[in-house]
Amino acid sequence: MTVRLETPQRREDHRDSRRWGARHLVAAGLGIVGIIALIALRATTAESGPSGLPDAAQDLLTLSTSVVIESLPFIVLGIALSILVQVWIPEAWMLRILPMNPWGRRAVISLFGMFLPVCECGNVPLARGLVRRGFTIPESMVFLVAAPILNPVTILTTHAAFGFDDGILVARLLGGFLIANVLGWLFSLHPEPESLLAGRFAEECRIDDGHRHGTRAEQTVDLFVRESSILMPALVIGALIAGGIQVIVPRDVLVALGSDPLFSVLAMMALAFVISICSNVDAFFILPFASTFLPGSIVAFLVFGPIIDIKMLALMRTTYSTRTLLRVTLVVGLLSAVLGLVVNFVV
Amino acid sequence: MSPTSSEHTRVEERFPGVARAADHGRRLREERDQRRFARAFAALVGILVGLGLIFLALGTLQGPKLSSAQVDPARVTEQTGQQLRLFANQPVDALDASVVTVEPAATTSVSVQGELIVVQFEERLRYGTEYTVRVEGVGAPSRPNTSTFEHRFTTSPASVLYLDRDDSGVDEILRADIDGAGRGEVVHAAQGIQHMAPIERVIVVARDDGAGGSVLESVDARSGRIERLALPDGVRVDRLIAPRAGTTIALVLSPASAAVEGESGGEASAAATEGAVAPRSLALLDIGGDRALQPLAGLDGEPLTALGAWFLPAGGLLVHTVDETLVQVDPAAPETVLPIGAYPTVHGISSDGTRVSAADSFGGVALDLATGEEERINPSLVEGEVAFGGEAALTASGLRVQKVAVADAATGAFATVLVADDGGGVARLLARTIENRGSLGPVLLSPNDQYVVVEVTPDVEAAVSDGRPIEARPTSITLAIIDVESGRLLRTLEGFAPVWTTG
Numbered sequence: 001m002t003v004r005l006e007t008p009q010r011r012e013d014h015r016d017s018r019r020w021g022a023r024h025l026v027a028a029g030l031g032i033v034g035i036i037a038l039i040a041l042r043a044t045t046a047e048s049g050p051s052g053l054p055d056a057a058q059d060l061l062t063l064s065t066s067v068v069i070e071s072l073p074f075i076v077l078g079i080a081l082s083i084l085v086q087v088w089i090p091e092a093w094m095l096r097i098l099p100m101n102p103w104g105r106r107a108v109i110s111l112f113g114m115f116l117p118v119c120e121c122g123n124v125p126l127a128r129g130l131v132r133r134g135f136t137i138p139e140s141m142v143f144l145v146a147a148p149i150l151n152p153v154t155i156l157t158t159h160a161a162f163g164f165d166d167g168i169l170v171a172r173l174l175g176g177f178l179i180a181n182v183l184g185w186l187f188s189l190h191p192e193p194e195s196l197l198a199g200r201f202a203e204e205c206r207i208d209d210g211h212r213h214g215t216r217a218e219q220t221v222d223l224f225v226r227e228s229s230i231l232m233p234a235l236v237i238g239a240l241i242a243g244g245i246q247v248i249v250p251r252d253v254l255v256a257l258g259s260d261p262l263f264s265v266l267a268m269m270a271l272a273f274v275i276s277i278c279s280n281v282d283a284f285f286i287l288p289f290a291s292t293f294l295p296g297s298i299v300a301f302l303v304f305g306p307i308i309d310i311k312m313l314a315l316m317r318t319t320y321s322t323r324t325l326l327r328v329t330l331v332v333g334l335l336s337a338v339l340g341l342v343v344n345f346v347v
Numbered sequence: 348m349s350p351t352s353s354e355h356t357r358v359e360e361r362f363p364g365v366a367r368a369a370d371h372g373r374r375l376r377e378e379r380d381q382r383r384f385a386r387a388f389a390a391l392v393g394i395l396v397g398l399g400l401i402f403l404a405l406g407t408l409q410g411p412k413l414s415s416a417q418v419d420p421a422r423v424t425e426q427t428g429q430q431l432r433l434f435a436n437q438p439v440d441a442l443d444a445s446v447v448t449v450e451p452a453a454t455t456s457v458s459v460q461g462e463l464i465v466v467q468f469e470e471r472l473r474y475g476t477e478y479t480v481r482v483e484g485v486g487a488p489s490r491p492n493t494s495t496f497e498h499r500f501t502t503s504p505a506s507v508l509y510l511d512r513d514d515s516g517v518d519e520i521l522r523a524d525i526d527g528a529g530r531g532e533v534v535h536a537a538q539g540i541q542h543m544a545p546i547e548r549v550i551v552v553a554r555d556d557g558a559g560g561s562v563l564e565s566v567d568a569r570s571g572r573i574e575r576l577a578l579p580d581g582v583r584v585d586r587l588i589a590p591r592a593g594t595t596i597a598l599v600l601s602p603a604s605a606a607v608e609g610e611s612g613g614e615a616s617a618a619a620t621e622g623a624v625a626p627r628s629l630a631l632l633d634i635g636g637d638r639a640l641q642p643l644a645g646l647d648g649e650p651l652t653a654l655g656a657w658f659l660p661a662g663g664l665l666v667h668t669v670d671e672t673l674v675q676v677d678p679a680a681p682e683t684v685l686p687i688g689a690y691p692t693v694h695g696i697s698s699d700g701t702r703v704s705a706a707d708s709f710g711g712v713a714l715d716l717a718t719g720e721e722e723r724i725n726p727s728l729v730e731g732e733v734a735f736g737g738e739a740a741l742t743a744s745g746l747r748v749q750k751v752a753v754a755d756a757a758t759g760a761f762a763t764v765l766v767a768d769d770g771g772g773v774a775r776l777l778a779r780t781i782e783n784r785g786s787l788g789p790v791l792l793s794p795n796d797q798y799v800v801v802e803v804t805p806d807v808e809a810a811v812s813d814g815r816p817i818e819a820r821p822t823s824i825t826l827a828i829i830d831v832e833s834g835r836l837l838r839t840l841e842g843f844a845p846v847w848t849t850g
Binding site: 192254291292293295345 | 380381391392395405415436437473
């Protein structure tokens with residue numbers, strides 16, 4: 001007979017876990033209330049006609065609500081898949097299928113996202129876990145870069161938004177694969193891979209381990225609350241920013257900017273960097289811009305954003321050194337821009 | 348066997364010079380690896396910058412590009428106002444119609460909405476024809492370069508849906524392509540089919556109910572699924588009228604006991620007035636909606652009775668009432684009945700829906716629905732002989748396809764022939780029966796006026812009726828499909844009641 005002892009550390013973990021759960025529950029609740037309020041407000045103002053909100057505010061609500069409504073089902077699907085993979089499917093089997101050849105190994109790792117369909121913020125702890133299990137640091141980068149793009153939820157949402165129009169979906173997938181493997185190859189040449197890492201991993205990631213306690217059902221509920229509380233506010237804020245830009249920035253400016261082969265790409269990359277939207281929903285976010293911006297710029301947004309943005313840099317800084325991140329940013333930025341320019345030329 | 352690291356350490360301790368050399372070698376290796384990484388990094392950045400500049404230059408020299416195009420190859424042959432939608436890869440400047448060329452020629456208009464260029468066809472296109480649409484001078488705002496968009500598409504080939512009866516009582520609805528051979532494909536088979544009308548993806552079929560009335564069914568041509576549509580008991584369907592677009596059909600209904608059209612005793616004047624509906628009363632049925640029969644009322648509030656009815660392309664319903672007046676009804680607001688004129692005979696509407704082909708005691712007349720102006724239809728000479736006008740089908744271009752009676756120079760008897768008449772004084776012969784022994788039945792132009800199909804009884808004297816109580820036909824009834832422009836006979840099919848569709 002085995003006896004499980006509850007150590008002080010375990011009790012502390014449980015208390016942390018409960019606090020996290022409560023915080024996420026509140027955040028998720030706020031997110032859901034925000035969405036309902038947004039839709040209710042829109043419904044109310046639609047009936048009130050011209051005497052309601054100003055035109056700009058009505059436009060903002062309409063544009064923002066449309067992004068939320070379009071992307072919400074896919075977010076829920078993404079969360080469900082994420083839970084399925086993280087809780088219900090064993091992790092060990094992934095390690096068995098890796099080839100020995102470095103190129104082949106990196107190529108397979110760049111497809112891990114197909115089985116770990118979470119957005120980029122969820123991939124940072126997973127990438128760190130790969131390093132712990134004996135993966136090289138460049139290999140962890142390959143996973144981190146490719147997984148947010150080469151995963152079924154992102155593919156599904158990108159297809160739902162763009163279909164196969166202008167080769168945006170194909171360019172995004174090929175671009176994600178290419179960037180990940182080029183980065184992996186480049187940093188595999190580094191003589192001191194350990195110097196690529198930051199001194200310590202960030203506190204944000206630690207909670208991931210704490211939540212591994214409890215039954216699978218408890219983990220499922222906990223993960224749902226946690227993922228929802230991260231994604232829902234991001235979705236609402238992203239939708240408001242997307243709507244706000246279209247309302248505030250004159251259409252002539254957008255059209256002129258969007259028609260320029262270079263500035264359209266740079267503008268979209270800058271937008272992706274600033275708004276830091278999740279790769280599972282970024283296709284819906286950028287869809288309204290597709291009519292004014294060149295396809296290459298949309299591709300640059302969809303490739304650059306999931307890898308490099310304010311939120312991701314903050315998260316990656318917990319794992320990689322600043323110097324490494326600068327190099328990564330430069331290479332990813334150039335690759336994304338070239339990809340966008342190529343798409344603009346070809347499509 | 349190679350030395351272990353501890354052995355290395357011991358050696359380095361005993362020989363400091365060796366240790367320094369090893370350390371120096373290690374540093375050199377590390378520096379070499381560092382340089383290798385730095386070189387690879389710089390080379391990668393340089394290559395990417397170079398590639399970026401190349402593609403930037405190439406992209407700058409380009410104008411907008413055509414991303415995709417949408418056109419309905421079937422509708423474009425059936426309706427005017429159909430659109431070819433050209434999606435550019437970026438917003439484009441406004442365009443005018445002069446930059447659009449279509450081969451073979453077709454009248455178009457053009458508009459721009461952001462990255463979408465809409466080329467609207469102001470006429471119906473020909474069946475089974477490859478069209479090339481070219482839009483020149485497509486530019487983007489704030490960009491100097493322009494480009495030419497070109498899109499090719501092939502319109503759907505024409506086909507005919509028709510009814511073929513069998514002695515056994517099992518009738519077949521068939522679809523036959525204009526270019527095909529044989530009878531065509533059997534779409535539906537059932538006992539005692541009286542009428543059929545295709546609407547959207549289904550065919551509405553009226554069948555004998557075995558008691559002189561009708562059973563109304565909706566047949567899904569793809570799945571074969573049959574759904575019963577509600578009709579009052581003891582009702583017979585005299586006509587089924589389907590629009591070219593939309594889901595609402597019109598029905599002319601009579602009590603099952605009423606005299607059938609063409610039988611002695613008259614039509615609406617039939618004595619039988621009992622039952623759920625008045626003789627030849629008109630009703631609407633929305634197949635895509637609640638499927639409830641909606642009887643129509645005339646100006647006097649009494650049931651609107653009809654000899655015939657035709658849906659106009661714009662959505663209105665033109666009704667030739669039993670008291671020989673022509674009225675227009677809006678199916679969306681059927682309480683509004685607009686009188687148009689009085690004509691003993693109405694043949695139908697022109698393919699563009701702007702004119703009505705009718706006849707009064709003075710002969711044929713073409714009535715302009717927009718202006719109310721009448722134009723007399725005076726048949727031109729046929730092979731030098733004077734012709735007497737019959738049923739006329741009006742094309743959008745003003746050409747008439749008309750049945751006329753001409754005297755046979757040899758026998759002195761009159762023969763009915765089908766002619767194309769542009770009103771210029773000489774008509775072109777399109778069809779006549781062998782040795783003038785036969786007769787020509789209803790004439791139906793294809794929606795784009797390219798073809799005409801006519802029911803032919805090859806030999807009137809030898810004709811034997813199929814004996815059906817509703818829509819009886821000779822057993823030898825045949826459809827002749829003719830190219831209006833060339834007068835060439837394209838196909839013959841054994842059957843009747845043709846409806847134009849696309850393959």
